Amino acid sequence: MTKGGLQRSGLEWFSSLPACLLLLAVVLFSTSSDIHNQMLRGGEQLWSGYYKLRMDPVQPECNPDRDIEAAVAEEMAAGAPDDDPMAALLGAYEKNPADVRLAIERSVGECQAAHASYLELQDQLTPGVKAYRAVELFVADLIAFGLAGQRYILVILVMLCAVTATLTRHHIAMRAMETRLDYIVSHTLQTIANAMLLGSSAIFRQSSLGSSTAVSGEELMLHNLWIVGFACLTLASLYRLFRVPSNLQEGGRLGQAFLAVPLYTVMCLISGTYFAMIGHSSGIGIYLGKMMELADMFLNVGLYVWVGMMLKQTRLATLVFNVFRPWRMPPEMLAVVAVLVAAVPTAYTGASGIFVIAAGAVIYSELRAAGARRHLALAATAMSGSLGVVLRPCLLVVVIAYLNREVTTDELFGWGIWVFVLTATMFGLVAMSVNRQSKFDLAPTAQAFPASFRALRPLLPYALVIAGVVLVYRFALDVKMDEFSAPRLLPVIMLAILVYEHVSLKKRTSPEPGQARHPGLERSIRGATNDTTAEIGALLLLLGLSVSIGGVIERSHIMEAFPQAFDSAWSAMLLMVVILVILGMIMDAFGAVILVTATVATIAYSSGIHPIHFWMVTLVAFELGYLSPPVALNHLLTRQVVGEAEVLAAQREGGTFYQRHERIIMPLIAMGISLLLVAFVPLLFYAT
Structure with a gap:
């Protein structure tokens, strides 16, 4: 569960730098769609009918100077059509000269209009239009490439981060590996599970190639990426199995050793064994492949984790807690406040587990710094993401409404507010009544309010940075802050905050009392991405295997x-x-x-x-x-x-x-x- 290996060797960028570039690519591709929409609008405002100028006009093949009289005579002389000889034989097919002339005149008129439109478009294709069009089409191609490459990015990101989590011993398990027996049992079963994943993916590939349905090049590439990724993951767990750390305790009990096995391994062994027993060995590979149908959702999970790790590198959480410290709240009340405040960002991340991964460390450290006992801080951290999943604009609620026509997002969010009030009240009552160990003795309002108000001042620049990014997206790209735009806005907001802190805090010759010196922009991003890489590997692999468990329940x-x-x-x-x-x-x-x-x-x-x-x-x-x-x-x-x-x-x-x-x-x-x-x-x- 502890990180090591890569960070101690100083080679952490070998895994986190590619992960950082992949996450930035996701943000870039999603933002380029907004940029392209604005470019289309801008082109239409600058040049009326710009959508016609996006491609070079093609000269019409018809003749605009066609002799109408000759065409009418030719048509009348043609008689009945060749495919209707009976009509000609019986004399039933007669042409009205007026109708023939009218049809030919309309045809010539349409041809002349097409030629005129062609010449007009040719005149409008100025060098400025061509330059603008070249940029706009490049952005359009970038979007198409990003959409096509979204699934590739997800597979590479999952496999890269899963290998990192394996090498750094950072997978999610019931307990940490403390003894040599824990280590050997855990990595032995990890190796078996990873080999099972590799075999299932290879069998799925072969069955797809052997089916009557043609396999596209994109699908074949995805199959190959899964196989290469699981092969690397198997080798990583095998390497760890034979490189037992020297700082582990001797001995151990087998029952406790099984609790040190990662949850994804347990899920893989269960689902893999079940699918093998029913003669469906490719089952895990099939259900992992279903992740690709929701590739954007799983990539958003990675972005949210990255946002949380960047938040941990900033002073923002500490400054927010500073607003409440002058009131000298008892730890129980402060825990309730922390959980309530966490509900809003949870609503944007869309799942409580994602928020705990992203911001749990910040909440726990701040509660401990404020005097909360360990058990209370751990309880509040675990529950920090549990209240906001019913609030707008939680993505999980949107998914429910999308899959179930019986409900709408407005109805769910409307009742979700009342559920939030209920759960928040229950947590507040339990925290403040059961096992309360502190006196309810708040600081006087005359003393606490001015100090709390002064603590708001350092937050003002952060609010301006956040508002600046949101307004740029709103007015420059016409993008509102909601459940759909949050995954691409929040990383930009956090990067802007890191840049602000780098510029503002670097100017200070010495840090404030009790405050560490600012590490700098590069080290902050590197530290956040290092944490993100292992966390994404542990979380996304667990989410992917839970889909496989769902397949077991379904089948x-x-x-x-x-x-x-x-x-x-x-x-x-x-x-x-x-x-x-x-x-x-x-x-x-x-x-x-x-x-x-x-x-x-x-x-x-x-x-x-x-x-x-x-x-x-x-x-x-x-x-x-x-x-x-x-x-x-x-x-x-x-x-x-x-x-x-x-x-x-x-x-x-x-x-x-x-x-x-x-x-x-x-x-x-x-x-x-x-x-x-x-x-x-x-x-x-x-x-x-």
Whole structure:
């Protein structure tokens, strides 16, 4: 779980520099589409009918000086058409000279108009138009190249980052590798799983080539990239298997060693074994290939992680917390504030796990610096992304509305506000009442408000930088800040903030008390990308294999064992809650939504559960699943970003049972109560 190897050898740019270039390419290609739209509008404003000038006009082949009288005489003499000899024989085919003349005159007129339009377009093709057109067509080609290369970028990014995560021992597991037995068991199973992925991809390639359907060059290239990537991943895990670090403890227990196996490995072994047993060895490769259908979504995940790691390199989070410090809030209240503030960026990232990976380390460090105990800080970090998934403009909600015609985004976001208020209230009540260890003694308003207001001043330049980027996109490219534009705007915003800090903080001869010297722009971007590379590899590989687990659930027809409709909406809701929480434990949000849409949703609708109510329950149930043992993905991601040492230190702390497990129990109480209320209270008003 700890990074090493590449960073200690000073070779981190060998993996992070290509990853940085790939992520920048994604931003460039998506932004070029906006630029191209504005160029088309600008061309139309500068030259009316510019869309006709985008290509060289072709001279018409017709004759504009055609002799009408001769053409009429020729047409009348032609008689009946050759393909209708019977009409000519019977004399039934007679031509009206007036109609013939009218048709020929129209034809000549259209020809003359076409020639006139051609000459007019030729006159409009000035050197300025040709120069502008060359740039505009280049941008259009760049967009086409970016769209075609999006899937290639995703495969290369996943494989590059997965190899990095393997070499740096940064995959997501239930516990860290502490002993030699942990290490050997983990990397042995990783090697087997990676070889299984390689074999499945190779079999999928061969079956595709042997099918009756022709395989395009693009599909063949994707097959080859998957195979090369999994071959490199297998070699990386094999290399790690035979390079056992010397700082590991001797001994160990086999049961604990299995907990050190990465989750993606467990998912791969389960799905690979199942597909092999049913004679479908290419199953994992097929379901991984389905990632390509949502390539833009998975690339956005990588961009969000990169944004979070760049945020960690800035002073922005510290300055935001400085606004609340003068009030001397008890740690429990500050944790609630942190979770509430985190809801807004979570709504833009679209999934709680992504936000924990992206900003969890910042939240945890700031809460600890403000005096929060470890368990409380860990609980708040794990739950920091759980409240905002129901708020506009969360991409997960957009996906739900896209896949389900029974609901709209306006309806879901409208009710999502009330769900957010409920979950936030529950977390606040639990944090402030259960195991509260601090006195509720806020600083006097006359003392705290001026200090808090002064703390807002350093945030003003950041607000101006953010507003500047948003306004440039809004007025120069006609792009609003929403769920569709956020993935390409946020990286630009964070890069602009890093540039601002580089320029402003470098001017200072000495840092402020308690503040480290600014590392510089290059080191900040490099540090953020180094963290991003391993995190993307761990997260995207896990998301990809969860899609494969979804395939196992789909092909095993487990859902067919349940009734397709219930007589009671209450009984159906009880089953829905259990199933949805379990799915939240083992699958990523987007893959789970696709699976639920195809299976559970129809049962809920048939049982009398309102579609909007069902999907609100689904979102809350997923979040409870991400916080629930034995997997508790958000807690695993929290440990991933804050470090194993902090979690172990928290586990060694004494106290009551609740105090020893507060980081797990507190989120479960808050989200559990919220889920019960969201699931069953609305039934009182419409269920019969």
